[in-house]
Amino acid sequence: MRRANADILLSEYIDECRDRPFAWGKHDCLTFVAKAVKAQMVDGVLDDLTGGYDCPTSALYRLRKRGRELGYNASATIIDALSDRLKRLQTIYPFRGSIVAKRSEGAEMVMGWMLGVSLRRHCAFVGPQGLIFIEREPDDIYWSVQ
Secondary structure (H helix, E strand, O other): OEOOOHHHHHHHHHHHHOOOOOEOOOEOHHHHHHHHHHHHEOOOOOHHHOOOOOOHHHHHHHHHHHHHHOOOOOOOOHHHHHHHHOEEEOOOOOOOOOEEEEEOOOOOOOOOEEEEEEOOOEEEEEEOOEEEEEEOOOOOEEEEOO
16 A cells, blocks of 8 residues: 655655665665665565575576575566566556566676666666666566556
Protein backbone atom coordinates (compact mmCIF):
# COMPACT_ATOMS: atom_id res chain seq x y z
CA MET A 1 0.00 0.00 0.00
CA ARG A 2 1.39 3.41 -1.01
CA ARG A 3 1.85 6.01 1.73
CA ALA A 4 -0.17 9.24 1.51
CA ASN A 5 3.04 11.32 1.74
CA ALA A 6 5.11 9.01 -0.50
CA ASP A 7 6.31 11.78 -2.85
CA ILE A 8 7.65 13.85 0.04
CA LEU A 9 9.33 10.85 1.68
CA LEU A 10 10.90 9.81 -1.63
CA SER A 11 12.24 13.35 -2.23
CA GLU A 12 13.73 13.42 1.26
CA TYR A 13 15.34 10.01 0.71
CA ILE A 14 16.84 11.05 -2.66
CA ASP A 15 18.24 14.23 -1.08
CA GLU A 16 19.69 12.19 1.80
CA CYS A 17 21.46 9.87 -0.67
CA ARG A 18 22.67 12.54 -3.10
CA ASP A 19 26.28 12.60 -1.81
CA ARG A 20 26.46 9.17 -0.18
CA PRO A 21 29.10 7.00 -1.89
CA PHE A 22 28.55 3.43 -3.01
CA ALA A 23 29.16 0.81 -0.30
CA TRP A 24 28.38 -2.89 -0.71
CA GLY A 25 25.60 -4.04 1.60
CA LYS A 26 25.00 -0.55 2.97
CA HIS A 27 24.39 1.73 -0.01
CA ASP A 28 24.49 -0.25 -3.24
CA CYS A 29 21.86 -0.34 -5.97
CA LEU A 30 19.71 -2.98 -4.27
CA THR A 31 19.71 -1.32 -0.83
CA PHE A 32 19.05 2.05 -2.52
CA VAL A 33 15.91 0.82 -4.31
CA ALA A 34 14.74 -1.23 -1.31
CA LYS A 35 14.80 1.90 0.86
CA ALA A 36 13.16 3.95 -1.90
CA VAL A 37 10.33 1.41 -2.03
CA LYS A 38 10.05 1.46 1.76
CA ALA A 39 9.86 5.29 1.72
CA GLN A 40 6.85 5.03 -0.60
CA MET A 41 5.08 1.93 0.71
CA VAL A 42 3.94 0.78 4.12
CA ASP A 43 5.83 -2.52 3.72
CA GLY A 44 9.46 -2.99 2.70
CA VAL A 45 8.81 -5.65 0.04
CA LEU A 46 12.50 -5.85 -0.93
CA ASP A 47 14.08 -5.73 2.53
CA ASP A 48 14.78 -9.47 2.73
CA LEU A 49 17.00 -9.29 -0.36
CA THR A 50 19.43 -6.72 1.04
CA GLY A 51 22.39 -6.85 3.38
CA GLY A 52 24.62 -9.68 4.50
CA TYR A 53 27.32 -8.90 1.92
CA ASP A 54 30.29 -6.54 1.65
CA CYS A 55 31.82 -7.11 -1.80
CA PRO A 56 30.67 -8.19 -5.28
CA THR A 57 31.42 -11.86 -4.61
CA SER A 58 29.50 -12.04 -1.34
CA ALA A 59 26.65 -10.00 -2.88
CA LEU A 60 26.24 -12.51 -5.70
CA TYR A 61 26.49 -15.44 -3.27
CA ARG A 62 23.91 -13.87 -0.93
CA LEU A 63 21.46 -13.14 -3.77
CA ARG A 64 21.75 -16.63 -5.21
CA LYS A 65 21.38 -18.24 -1.78
CA ARG A 66 18.33 -16.09 -0.98
CA GLY A 67 16.89 -16.92 -4.40
CA ARG A 68 17.15 -20.66 -3.68
CA GLU A 69 15.49 -20.12 -0.27
CA LEU A 70 12.62 -18.36 -2.03
CA GLY A 71 12.24 -21.18 -4.55
CA TYR A 72 13.82 -19.54 -7.60
CA ASN A 73 15.71 -21.77 -9.99
CA ALA A 74 19.43 -21.30 -10.66
CA SER A 75 18.84 -19.15 -13.75
CA ALA A 76 16.61 -16.63 -11.93
CA THR A 77 17.73 -13.01 -11.95
CA ILE A 78 17.08 -9.90 -9.91
CA ILE A 79 14.61 -8.97 -12.67
CA ASP A 80 12.60 -12.10 -11.83
CA ALA A 81 12.64 -11.28 -8.10
CA LEU A 82 11.48 -7.71 -8.68
CA SER A 83 8.76 -8.86 -11.09
CA ASP A 84 7.44 -11.26 -8.44
CA ARG A 85 7.13 -8.47 -5.87
CA LEU A 86 6.24 -5.36 -7.88
CA LYS A 87 4.04 -4.76 -10.92
CA ARG A 88 6.15 -4.54 -14.05
CA LEU A 89 5.34 -1.56 -16.26
CA GLN A 90 5.26 -1.69 -20.05
CA THR A 91 6.27 1.90 -20.72
CA ILE A 92 9.21 4.21 -21.25
CA TYR A 93 7.43 6.91 -19.24
CA PRO A 94 7.21 5.47 -15.73
CA PHE A 95 5.69 7.16 -12.72
CA ARG A 96 8.03 9.10 -10.46
CA GLY A 97 9.33 6.70 -7.83
CA SER A 98 9.14 3.62 -10.06
CA ILE A 99 12.03 1.20 -9.80
CA VAL A 100 14.22 0.95 -12.90
CA ALA A 101 16.72 -1.64 -14.12
CA LYS A 102 19.34 -0.57 -16.65
CA ARG A 103 21.86 -2.95 -18.26
CA SER A 104 25.27 -2.68 -16.61
CA GLU A 105 28.72 -3.74 -17.70
CA GLY A 106 30.74 -2.13 -14.89
CA ALA A 107 33.91 -3.58 -13.39
CA GLU A 108 32.05 -4.68 -10.26
CA MET A 109 28.95 -5.87 -12.05
CA VAL A 110 27.11 -8.50 -10.03
CA MET A 111 23.72 -8.95 -11.60
CA GLY A 112 24.17 -7.45 -15.07
CA TRP A 113 21.79 -4.65 -14.12
CA MET A 114 21.95 -1.35 -12.26
CA LEU A 115 18.89 -0.66 -10.16
CA GLY A 116 17.62 2.85 -9.57
CA VAL A 117 14.63 5.09 -9.08
CA SER A 118 12.76 6.93 -11.81
CA LEU A 119 12.40 10.66 -11.24
CA ARG A 120 11.17 13.06 -13.90
CA ARG A 121 13.24 12.78 -17.09
CA HIS A 122 16.09 10.98 -15.37
CA CYS A 123 16.65 7.99 -13.15
CA ALA A 124 18.82 8.06 -10.02
CA PHE A 125 21.45 5.37 -9.51
CA VAL A 126 24.12 4.91 -6.86
CA GLY A 127 27.54 5.96 -8.15
CA PRO A 128 31.01 5.83 -6.60
CA GLN A 129 30.71 9.31 -5.04
CA GLY A 130 26.94 9.65 -4.73
CA LEU A 131 23.87 9.51 -6.91
CA ILE A 132 24.19 9.76 -10.65
CA PHE A 133 21.30 10.81 -12.85
CA ILE A 134 20.88 9.11 -16.22
CA GLU A 135 18.22 9.65 -18.87
CA ARG A 136 15.72 6.89 -19.52
CA GLU A 137 16.37 4.55 -22.44
CA PRO A 138 14.02 2.24 -24.38
CA ASP A 139 15.68 -0.93 -23.01
CA ASP A 140 15.19 0.05 -19.35
CA ILE A 141 12.76 -2.03 -17.29
CA TYR A 142 10.37 -0.44 -14.77
CA TRP A 143 8.23 -1.56 -11.84
CA SER A 144 5.46 0.38 -10.20
CA VAL A 145 5.59 1.31 -6.52
CA GLN A 146 1.86 1.76 -5.97
